[in-house]
Amino acid sequence: MKKIRDNKGRAGRIMPLAVAVVVFILSFWGCVGAISVRAEEREEESDIEDVAEQNSVTQRQAGGTHVLTYYDTRYNDGLLRVGYFEIDGGTTAMCVCHEMEPPTQTGSTLTTVAEYTAENRGNEQLRKIYYYGWKGPGDVGASYVETCLAGSVANGHDDNYYGYGQAFINRIAGLPAAPKGFTVYLLSDGAAAHQNLGYWEYHPTGYARLKKTAEDNELTEDNRCYTLQGAEYGVYADESCTDQKAVLKTDANGETTAVELAPGNYYVKEKQAPFGYRLNTNVYPVTVEAEKTAVAEVKDIPVWNKAEVSICKVDAETGESQALGGADLAGAKMRVNYYAGYYETDNLPEVPERSWVLETKEEKGESDSAYVCRLDEVHLIEGDAFYMMNDQVILPLGTITVEEIEAPKGYLLDGMQFQDESGEVQEGRYLTQIRPDGDTAVLTGGNAHKASDHVIRGDLELIKIADGTHKRLSKVPFKITSNTTGESHVIVTDENGYASTSAEWNLHTSNTNCGENMEDGVWFGIDTEGTLIAPDDCKGALPYDTYTIEELRCEANQNHELIPPFEVTIKKDHVTVDLGTMTDDKPEVPEELNKPEKEKQETPGQTVKAQTVRTGDGANLSNWMLVCILSCVAVIVCVMITRMKKR
Incomplete structure (x- = not known):
């Protein structure tokens, strides 16, 4: 029976260990959890100078010197006497001082003493007389004599012939002025007693101007970055645009003033684009007619960015x-x-x-x-x-x-x-x-x-104690591992069992990531090259992520059960996550092993539970055989007694 109790004691000693194993497995699976919190956060107005440059029309200069080449009195009829003159071998001239003696010496030099143009308006009446007079551009059927005498009147002299000259002046009074390009010259041979001669030249002119528009109004309309002002176009006599005759400059509306040109074919090409537009390289033909204005209509293409932003x-x-x-x-x-x-x-x-x-x-x-x-x-x-x-x-x-x-x-x-x-x-x-x-x-x-x-950065802190005594455990290392990158570093508890990743506790820059003692700082952040970025003591050590926290075995916790690894998420900036107080349990000692030896003996009247006999156990086999023998003896005795009674 002692051996049976020994076996019982042996079983008693085995049972606490089995219970501890079961408890450890259950507590391990019960403590492993994951907290995963996902946070849903995310003209100079160009000064275009308007350089006002007038397109000047070249004015004809004074006729200079001429030669009297012919004189006669072919138009004299006995009553009306006027002289007929030619200069320079064929150009008709008329006297404009009728009562004075005419220059009659052919070959003599005549000098221009006056020039009347539309621009200087020196003698508009004389210009009008010659324009509508005998063989003038606007001839209305006037005679040589009428024209000559009217010219004398317009020059401040009397015609002395029944008002012939004045009558012609009155006749053309309602007609337009002589056009631009029609110029009258007065010539003198220098003799004070001789009358001046007048002749005209007509160089008829037309006009050209330009009207510019934008090709794409959606881009340019109401956009002050684009302007039609300041475009400069050359007007050329040849299609290759080398013989420039005039320049056209646009205003804010894209229009130019008209320039005066001799009738003919011209070519217009842009020399300078306005701000915001491409230079137009097209050549535009334009035909100028006398006394008409030709308009060249052109378009410029605005510039834009391809939006490759x-x-x-x-x-x-x-x-x-x-x-x-x-x-x-x-x-x-x-x-x-x-x-x-x-x-x-x-x-x-x-x-x-x-x-x-x-x-x-x-x-x-x-x-x-x-x-x-x-x-x-x-x-x-x-x-x-x-x-x-x-x-x-x-x-x-x-x-x-x-x-x-x-x-x-x-x-x-x-x-x-x-x-x-x-x-x-x-x-x-x-x-x-x-x-x-x-x-x-x-x-x-x-x-x-x-x-x-800037990435969200935070920190974590914890306190480590022993179970039962609540003793603060120092020098206990905890490994922190990024679940995303696998980057891992260690922090160590101080004498109060406290550990933190915060730079307020240990500067990140202090022995960064050594992880050997309680004064070492910690910093996470590996770049694409695998290099740790420079620690910043003004930020949290841990970038936005979920981390696994694992207690490592050390001398301070060698007699304690380590807490199971667990996860924590950093999701707010400049926030320290308090992991609380973490307890290391000591293994439990079975109550039976803690009793004194005497208490382990059975007391009188104590019920002993039947023990299961196990094959292969020598002591139990002996006891089993003894029981069998005694049972046989008992059976034999019973049989003998029965027989004796029968007898």
């Missing part, structure tokens, strides 16, 4: 288009506003001309990927219609602003910055202007921009 989303700490921790650079929302004019930040109109909301999307390359938004239908979430040209999105001259209105997951909206191709950085809202550059337009800061956000 790209905004690459980057992490502010790494400067790369790759997120830290469990954050994500996709999904950032950008608002792009377009203003039809040149503006700066302080004078932007309240309402833009057009506005679009774009979203960053991942673009995969051969070796890496980037998160980009572009001004196109693929990235457009909402907004106005795009400006289009040849099925391509474009931007007219003007101003655009870009502003992030929603940060991507795991990032902060505050503190975001834009950087253009020149390296200029603007915080919060980026402004750039679209200005002409030859036949196109460019953004002053370039087409490619970076938009950087």
Whole structure:
């Protein structure tokens, strides 16, 4: 029976260990949990100088010197006596001082003493007389004598012949003035007693002007960045545009004043485009007729930008288009506003001309990927219609602003910055202007921009104690591992059992990530090259992510059961997650083993539970055999007694 009790004691000793194993397994599975919280966060008005340059018509100079080559009195009829003169071998001249002696010496030199034009208005009546007079351009059937005598009157002399001259003047009084290009000259041989002679030259002229319009009014209408003023066109006598005769300059309405030209065919070509337009290289033929105005109608093509605007989303700490921790650079929302004019930040109109909301999307390359938004239908979430040209999105001259209105997951909206191709950085809202550059337009800061956000960073803290005694456990290491990147670092509890990743406890820059003692700082952030970015003591150590926390075995906890690994999520900036007080349990000692030896003996009257006999146990086999023998003996005795009674 003692051996049976020994076996019982042995079973008693086995049972606590089995119970402890079962308890450990159940507590392990009961403590493993995951908390996963996902946070949804994202003209200069060009001064176009109007250089007012008048198109001057070359005025005919005074006729200079001439030679009297012929004189007679062919038109004398005995009553009306006037002389007939020719100069320079055939040009008719008439006396304009009738009562004076005529110059009659042929071969004598005559000098121009007066020139009457439409411009100087020196003697409009004389011009009109000669124009409508004998063989004039506007001849109304007047005789040589009438014309000669009327000219004398207009020159301040008397005709002395019954008012013939005045009668002609009265006859043409209601007719228009002589046109431009019709010039009268007075000649003198220098003798005071001789009359002056008059002759005319007519160089009929027409006019040409230009009317310019824009080819695409959708871009230019009500847009102060475009102007039709200041275009300069040459008027040429040849189609190759080398013999320039005049210049036409446009006003704000795209129109020019008329220039005077001799009748004929001309060619018009732009020499200088107005601000905001391409230089028009076409040649426009124009025909000028006398006393008429020809209008050349031309169109200029406005310049525009191809809208190859790209905004690459980057992490502010790494400067790369790759997120830290469990954050994500996709999904950032950008608002792009377009203003039809040149503006700066302080004078932007309240309402833009057009506005679009774009979203960053991942673009995969051969070796890496980037998160980009572009001004196109693929990235457009909402907004106005795009400006289009040849099925391509474009931007007219003007101003655009870009502003992030929603940060991507795991990032902060505050503190975001834009950087253009020149390296200029603007915080919060980026402004750039679209200005002409030859036949196109460019953004002053370039087409490619970076938009950087700061990742959410936080911290965690904990206290480590022993079970029962609540003793603070120091020098206990805890491994923190990013569930996204696998980056892992260790923090160690101090003498109060306290550990924290916060720089307020241990500076991140102090023995960064050594993880050997309680004074070592910790910092997470591996870039795409696998290099740890520089720690910043003003930020949390842990980027937005879920982390696994694991207690490591050490001398301080060698007699304790380690807490199972668990997860914690960092989702708010500058927030320290308190993991609370963590207890290491000591293994439980079975109550039977704690009793004194005497208490382990059975007491009188104590019921002993039957023990299961196990094969292969020597002691139990002996007892079994003894019981069998005794049972046989008892059976034999019973049989003998029965027989004796029968007898």
